[in-house]
Structures are given as C-alpha cells and as structure tokens.
Amino acid sequence: MEHLAIGFQNVLTPGTLFWVTVGVTLGYVLGALPGLGKATGVAIAIPMTFYLPPVAAIAMLIGIAKGSAAGSAVSAILLNTPGEPSSAPTALDGYPLARQGKAQKALKMGLFASVIGDFLSTLILIALAAPLARYALLIGPVELCSVLLFSLTFIGSLAGRSMLKGMIAAAFGVFFATIGIETETFIPRLTFGMLELDDGISLVPMAIGMLAVAEMVIQAGNMRNLDREAAEIDDSTRPEDRRVTLAEWRRCLPVIGRGTLIGAVVGILPGLGASVGSFLSYGATQRSSKTPEKFGTGMIEGVAAAESADNAVVPSSFVPLFALGIPGSVIAAILIAALVLHGLTPGPMMFIEQPQMVADLYAAMLCASGILLLVGYAGQRIFAQVIRVPIRLIIPVVLFLCCIGAYMNTNSLFSIYLMLAFALLGFFARKLEFSFVTFLIGFVIGPNLELTFRQSLQLLDHDPMRLAAHPIALLFGLLTVVTVVWIGRSNRRLAAQRSARPRAGTDAPAEQSHT
Amino acid sequence: MKRADLVSGLVLAAFGVVMLAVVIPAQIEPAPDGYVSPRLVPNLAMIVIVALSLLLVLQSLPKSEETPKAGTPVFFARDWVALAKISGVFAASLVLFWLGSPLAAGAVLIAGTLLLLGERRPVILVGMPAGLLLAVWALFYKLLGTVIL
Numbered sequence: 135m136e137h138l139a140i141g142f143q144n145v146l147t148p149g150t151l152f153w154v155t156v157g158v159t160l161g162y163v164l165g166a167l168p169g170l171g172k173a174t175g176v177a178i179a180i181p182m183t184f185y186l187p188p189v190a191a192i193a194m195l196i197g198i199a200k201g202s203a204a205g206s207a208v209s210a211i212l213l214n215t216p217g218e219p220s221s222a223p224t225a226l227d228g229y230p231l232a233r234q235g236k237a238q239k240a241l242k243m244g245l246f247a248s249v250i251g252d253f254l255s256t257l258i259l260i261a262l263a264a265p266l267a268r269y270a271l272l273i274g275p276v277e278l279c280s281v282l283l284f285s286l287t288f289i290g291s292l293a294g295r296s297m298l299k300g301m302i303a304a305a306f307g308v309f310f311a312t313i314g315i316e317t318e319t320f321i322p323r324l325t326f327g328m329l330e331l332d333d334g335i336s337l338v339p340m341a342i343g344m345l346a347v348a349e350m351v352i353q354a355g356n357m358r359n360l361d362r363e364a365a366e367i368d369d370s371t372r373p374e375d376r377r378v379t380l381a382e383w384r385r386c387l388p389v390i391g392r393g394t395l396i397g398a399v400v401g402i403l404p405g406l407g408a409s410v411g412s413f414l415s416y417g418a419t420q421r422s423s424k425t426p427e428k429f430g431t432g433m434i435e436g437v438a439a440a441e442s443a444d445n446a447v448v449p450s451s452f453v454p455l456f457a458l459g460i461p462g463s464v465i466a467a468i469l470i471a472a473l474v475l476h477g478l479t480p481g482p483m484m485f486i487e488q489p490q491m492v493a494d495l496y497a498a499m500l501c502a503s504g505i506l507l508l509v510g511y512a513g514q515r516i517f518a519q520v521i522r523v524p525i526r527l528i529i530p531v532v533l534f535l536c537c538i539g540a541y542m543n544t545n546s547l548f549s550i551y552l553m554l555a556f557a558l559l560g561f562f563a564r565k566l567e568f569s570f571v572t573f574l575i576g577f578v579i580g581p582n583l584e585l586t587f588r589q590s591l592q593l594l595d596h597d598p599m600r601l602a603a604h605p606i607a608l609l610f611g612l613l614t615v616v617t618v619v620w621i622g623r624s625n626r627r628l629a630a631q632r633s634a635r636p637r638a639g640t641d642a643p644a645e646q647s648h649t
Numbered sequence: 650m651k652r653a654d655l656v657s658g659l660v661l662a663a664f665g666v667v668m669l670a671v672v673i674p675a676q677i678e679p680a681p682d683g684y685v686s687p688r689l690v691p692n693l694a695m696i697v698i699v700a701l702s703l704l705l706v707l708q709s710l711p712k713s714e715e716t717p718k719a720g721t722p723v724f725f726a727r728d729w730v731a732l733a734k735i736s737g738v739f740a741a742s743l744v745l746f747w748l749g750s751p752l753a754a755g756a757v758l759i760a761g762t763l764l765l766l767g768e769r770r771p772v773i774l775v776g777m778p779a780g781l782l783l784a785v786w787a788l789f790y791k792l793l794g795t796v797i798l
Contacts, residue, residue, distance in 0.1 A: 302697075305694045326676065542797055
C-alpha cells in the first residue's frame, strides 16, 4: 500500500500524465480505426518510448492499450465494423442504435462501461497478482515447463476455428524463438551467418510486421467496403438520443458489474481473449433479460455488457503475466518487450526485486482509467469523425510509423527487412486463418519454455518416471492432454454443425461466427 | 477453405521435412559432450509442425462420399493487387534509402502509397508526406531530443 502511494506520487506528475494522455488518445484513435487494434498500437509505439523515462514509457503503452480497447467500440457502433474482434457484440446493438440516430448515446454508454470495466479489473489485478506470484515462486523448472506447455496448448487450441492451425502457429512461434546464439553452448542456430541474427529475432519488428503492416495490406484490399460504410453514418439532434438517461443507467449498472466479472475471469485464463469475454457477457445479459428478443435491435444493455467485459479483460490478462511471466494475450506478449526494455522483467521475482516499479505501473494503470474517461468524453465527437477519414489516407501514415518503429529498434535496415518478411507471413497467416496471436505468444514463451525444458531434462536425468515426484507437472501435463482432446472434439462438432446447415437447406439468416 | 488448408498443410509439411533433413543439421552444430543438443527444440518444433500439418492435410482431404467442392475462396484479386502495390512502394522506398536519402525514402513511402491507393489531390500528396516528416522530426529531434538517423 505504501508502494502504491509512492507510485501515485511518481505517476501524478505533469510529464507522466502528459504521456499517459498521449497514449490514451492515440489508443482511442487507433482503436476507432477498423483493423488497428491495441496490439498494433503498442507494437508501433514501443520504439517511440525508448527515450522516455521507464514509468512514463510503460504508462503511455498501457494508455494505448486501454484507449484502443475502448476506442474499438466507435467503429463497431458507427460502422458495424468492430475496430477489434472483441467489439463485435458491441456492434450487434450499437449499430442499430446508431441507425436510429442514437449514436451518441451508444458511444457514451460504450465509454462508461469500458471505463468502469477497466478500472474494476485493474483493482482485481492489483489484488491477485502479488499473492499468486508468491505461489509461483514455489514451483521449479519441471512444473514451470508443464505450465508453459499447457498455456501454449490452451492458447493454440482456442485461437481461431482450427485447433490444428493454432497449434502449428504456436510451434512456429517457438521455432522462431530458437534462432540466434544458444545460451548454454553459445552455438549459433539458424543464423545463416548473419551477425544481426546472433541475438535472435527481435519481437518489435516481428510484431509490427505481423500485426500492423499485414493488416494494412488486408485493409488496402478491402478499402472500398470500408469507405462506403463510413459514408452511411447518421446522427440525431434530439437531446434524449444523445445522452444516457437515469433509467438506462439503472438497467445497465448490474449488466456492467456482471460484464466486468466475466471479463476479469476470462482475462486471467491465458488464451481466452477479449472476444470470448465480450460474447459471454453479451450472451449472459441477453439470457437474463426480460426481453431477450429485443437484443440485436438496439438495446443499450447489449453495448454495456460487451464493452464492460471487453475492457475488463485487458488489465486482468496481466495477472498471469505478472504472477507467472506467462503472457495470456497478444497485448501482454508485446508488453513484455516494453517492460524488459524499461528494466522490469515480468514474473514472480519482479514483486521482490522491483516492488516500487510494479506499484508505479499499477498507479499508472489506475490513472489511465481516469484519463480514458476524460479523453473519451471530451473527444468523442472528434473520434467519431476519425472513422470518416478514408482508409487510403490512414494506410500511408500507419506504414510510415511502422517503418520508423521497426528501424528505431536496432537503427538498421535489417529490422525493416524483418518487419517486411513477417508482414508477408502475417498476410498469409490471416488469409489462411493461422493464428498470428498464437504465433507471437509462442515466440515470447519460446525461450523460457526451452530453458525450463532443458533444465527439466537434466533434473529428471532423462527419465520420465521421475516425473512422479512432480505432481504439479503431472497435473498440468494431464490438463494439456485433456484440453487438446476436449477442444478438438468441440471444434469438430462445431465444424460439423457449420457444414451441415447449408446442406440441410436452412437459410440461416445472417449467421455470425461469434466463437 | 478446405482446398487452401490442403495446400497449406502440404507446403508446411514439406517445409518441415526440409528443415529437419537439411537446414537444421547444416545450420546448427552438434553440442559438445555433456550438453543438451542445441538442435533439440528446433527439431521438436519442426516434428510437431510436420505431424500437425499432415493431420491438417488428412482433415482437408475430400471424403469419398462427398462431391468435390471449390469451397470459399481465400484470396481475391484485390488482395493480390493491394499486396503488389504496397510491396512496390516499399521496394522503391528501400532503394532510395540505400542510395542515401532517408528523407526521400519516407516521402516516397507516404506519397507513393497515397497515389497507388487512389489519392489524386495534390495538396494531400504533397502536404501529408511533408507534414508527417515534419511531425516526426519535431517529436524526436525537438521534443524527445534524440537523433534517429
């Protein structure tokens, strides 16, 4: 608590607050633009924080993540095109509200629900991460290896529609993480004689290429559709259509509470992601409503449910990152690079070695929630105009920023080549539905997985029977197998249902692939 | 998508086999005595990739009772056009960078992309590159006080 008070003193300075505000504003704008999510924003911005003090730098990146999580509701409500997949349920009721001329009301409720969900979930992170980390310190390499393997399998199985593709992507991520000089024998691996690869592939150009550049190529291909949707936005001038009424607040507050809880739980479990949280919350709200049939036609509760859960996922997804060093989401994976760069290695030891830095981070996260409310409320009309900007004007700006971000990582063209190579890989991964999220998480987990695996081999003396002395490792090994079988079966059932529907001749109007 | 899965599964399986048989042995030396082989994890990752890719191929093979379907197309002409345009702009920009003009490289990247994506207004074509380059200069060289090139 004492650390947290000092943390607020460190964060509540004009300099840090300025960079948090810049981060939140930038994130809000990026989130509002379809396709440019929080991960893209953070990946591009990491190199720009090289020259900022650690607290300001991390606070700015967290501001971007929080801002874009909230901003993605703007395009979902106004364009029916979610800025991120997790805002898709927001569009189900937000877009009908916008078509009725109640866009301002929907945007405001989206913002309030986002801020409340985000703030409460940050408190959950603060309450849970440190106690969990204490338990994490008790586990050894064998247990950690099995936990990492379970997390990666779990994430790979859940990402996208195909478990096989998710796991192939995860294996590729681990494989790319092995490039560079091996730390035990100092033997270069797959460097092809290039000195630039001796330290391995840097996460920053890789993430920028896979997330941002690849997305821009896809957006360039889909340019006409996006511009046409932006031209069809309508807005009412009636005051009651532009604000959230007291009656609506009464109906929405319990919905926001439930959404926050669902989002926080989903965030803590590695790999489920914000989309699962927002859809679960939307579904739970619809089921508990007295008028479930009205959902999808412009129910404000739908917006509140989806946005509160979507934003609650972001802070709580840092729980496994802070407590165990395991990134539960792509944003957490990318933030690892930023945290390490600024002197904070995520994992249980950071609570012992750098408690003040952790407290600064918590204080920055709480301040970012408040700034998100101010920036979002004051700038809502402006942000709503951002999505009217034709995508052909946005793509060159993003590509330019990507190049600067990648170049600054090593101050050499090699980073740009890496960025372009991974952009191409990201383009094909997206089109062929191989999860680039799993790939990136595999890449981030890779070195730790390899290290603990090697240590486990030595500790167990290459004898699997000695695993009997490690019940936690056995439990997670079993969980890995159960997860693969269970998710594999449910995926097969879903695929069979999908292929059976058209054959049976059902018209299945507007079938939406929510899961 | 099934046909795309079939092709991508075959390509990935072939890639994995080449990596296992040729690239990894050629590019990673064996470990000295007493050490765990540095080839171990790359090999394991590739074995997993080959195995899963073959499963993907098997899963994507049309069943005998099914009539072969073309499936939903994955790539459209507009995707290839966009990829070609953006690749072209990056290539031109990199050439200019090699020739020693990072400023021109940046300007070409922005103006070239604008032009290829259909922007024709001279004010935008000139103003946006100039404005962005100026903004980056102001941010790094003035506000943050650092040199990036």
